[in-house]
Amino acid sequence: MKKDIQPVKITIDGQEVLVKPELTILQAARQNGIPIPTLCHHPALSERGGCRMCVVEVDGAPRLAASCVTPVRDGMQVVTVNERIVETRRIILEFLFAERNHNCMFCPQSGDCELQDLAYELQMDHLTVPQSFHEFPVDITSDTIGLDHNRCILCGRCVRACEEISGCYVLNFQNRGPDTLIGFDLNAMREDSACTSCGACLQVCPTGALYNRYRAHYAVKGHPKDLQTIQTVCPLCGLLCPTVSTVRDNHLLKIDGVIPAGDGQPEGGQLCHAGRFEVLKNSGRRLLHPMVKKADGSWAETSWESALDLTVDRLNTVRDAQGGNAVVGLISSLSSNEEIISFRDLMVKGWETGQIETLENSGFQNIYRIRQDKGPAFKEVSWKKIAEADFILALGAVTRDRQPVVGSMIRKRIIRDNVRSAGIGPGDFLYPYRTHHIQVKNGDELLLIKAVLSEAIKVMKKTAPAPGTGKISEQTEPVRVKDIVKRLQLDAKAESALDEIIRDYVDSANPLIVVGEDVAAQKDLSGLRDLMNLALLKGLYGNDRLRLIVLKPDGNSMGAYKLLHLSDEKKRAPAIPKGGLILLEQDPFQDKVNLKAPGDLDFLAVISPYWPDGLADSAHVLIPKPLWMEADGTCTGLDGCEIAFRPKMLDAPDGINPSWQTLMALAARADIHLGYGSWDELRQKAQREIQPDGPVEKRR
């Protein structure tokens, strides 16, 4: 506590407490262990003071005060419980129950309803007011989020969550009085609205009005006290959002964001639709036994031993006949660091392979090639710093699909803090909040960047030298805005937008450039170099960070890049592949998109949790593995700084070995020494090898 801010002394239920003056009565009471019931209050959200459940008596005043919005004052006398207060709260509760249909079939069994908890707590054993029996609509147009207005108590938590946690501003109140409803957009159905399905609303809903349509039956899976919860991180896109998974009887029932208890600075429990819902959607047929392709092309079950033996024998044959560089290894970049390390070591040491690639097939690493070739090896800024930027330039970055939370952070920064922003690319994903958007087709973003750079150098030289410590390599030749405008056939509006983007960038003190994976993957290295120069023009962020945030295609893309491309393990020049080993992860719907089967191979073995539809034709051996949620592992965050351990949540189906075990068994058969023989040794190896790029940034 600062010296100049004196604590105030208040009395709550006869107990004198010293509290910070900026607190509300509710916060002061809860900090001191004095319970006050609430409904519209939520630790991750701003206060509304709407439900009046938290009323208390202040200084004996005739009118009760809502403690969640009443600040403390020195000498205040607060009473939280007496007959009048409890009666008032109970009457409020009765009104809520009487207004809509709360004869709910789920809550009594699941206990997952704050309204019901309060009814018990306040001994609401009957209603003294008549029930309305008015019917309200139900919106189940979405397959993720259901909205049953009959269960809604209009506490507005979802409205605030949509605004404050996800920055979507899709939910709000509509109509007036008893007709008031929570509405998407302007009275749209959920499916037709701009909702991004992040699910923040259903996590904060105190009743069952907004509910998860995947596994809605979790409600009848038992009382929360019977369920197991596992704190972990979401490994899907590299942001490593902390999650709480609810599990019962080896079934994943739901995934929630982490909302810190108490009244600390909340991070709100934000997740995206992929992290909250897609994971529950187990599409695809699980691969449960090792399979081998018979001569007639059909598949037969086989034993682990024979599948592993066959794989080693056939890959040895390819290496002996064609050389190791004809053996290709492909691994999903959703795999854990431990899987990537053991896969790489097996391929390099076992078959002297020439090629280990990730499946994402995006080439976002191009941008790092420049970092490696020219100048110091800069590190990029953590995406968490978007919350501090005063100008955000998004290039091609369509974050809605891959990293929706990054898009949401940018939106929040724009809307809440009036930060100027611009998008350049094929998709206007910040519409309508961004200051400018210039529509260009994919691949042309960097042409505009060249023009921005030339102009910015000109302007800044006039006004001030680049304050950064980084060296700007010469732009090959200055590019004039006019030429680019003409070449890309931009209209006058886009031209003036470009002028303003240049001015905004030059005038900003702390700009950040968000680079979509499609831009980072562009083959035009001079364009990427100019992008880096543009970032350098405003100096480094902190001591060593380039003002770039490079979005990457998959959950552990950064880990895979570091372990496969930056590692010291010797690889030989690739030849035309004749044999291969592929390690898949996750659902086919993820991997299939990125998968390019490496043509006709003499031999291909696939290690996969699901039946690999796209590969089954060219494969010869299929070996099952657990899903990521069925195995321990670490993954490296988008910024390369955070390395998170995600514990196993579920047991794998019987008879399926962890993939590290499979890879080690292959190594043993190929008679090679990986240098580790157990999970613990592999983890130690991973810990030694994976060095974070810097300290983990705090989330905001």
Place this chain on the structure above:
Amino acid sequence: MKKPKLATVWCEACAGCHMSFLDLDEALVDILSRVELTVSPITDFKDYAFPQVDVGIVEGGVGNKENREVIEHLRQQCRFLIAWGDCAVFGGINTLRNWLPKDDVLRCAYVKTAGTVNGIIPAHEDIPQLLDKVLPVNAVVAVDGYIPGCPPAPEALAYCLKELLAGRLPVLPADMIHFD
């Protein structure tokens, strides 16, 4: 001292509350040694012209004219009236039909069901007419005590009877209130 008299009635409900009453098991012996159970679905008295009783207990919501007459009569004949179970306290599962017009409900049950051919809605002076809406007991007559629950716990009823025998109006403690 004469034993206090008890009457229980079964209006629009599933009889689950009375099942729960029987679930008191050996505690029943103790309770029945202290009170006299008069009219009740358990004793199977058919005569609804009640005698005067001390405690009347209602299972079920008020859904038809007969229910209403029974409840009004019971209210006159008893000193303390207890609403027992979610149907009597809140209206319960029967209120499902309160969101629909009465005619739709009858047509749905007697005409539109999949297995019905040429169905007709039964109408006879002996058949009590359905009310427009199912109501909780306290929407029709004054109620002295409430035991919610579907079904209410046997212990909750035992607790209330003991409170009444001790001369107190029963109010369930928070940990005994349950809607399921």
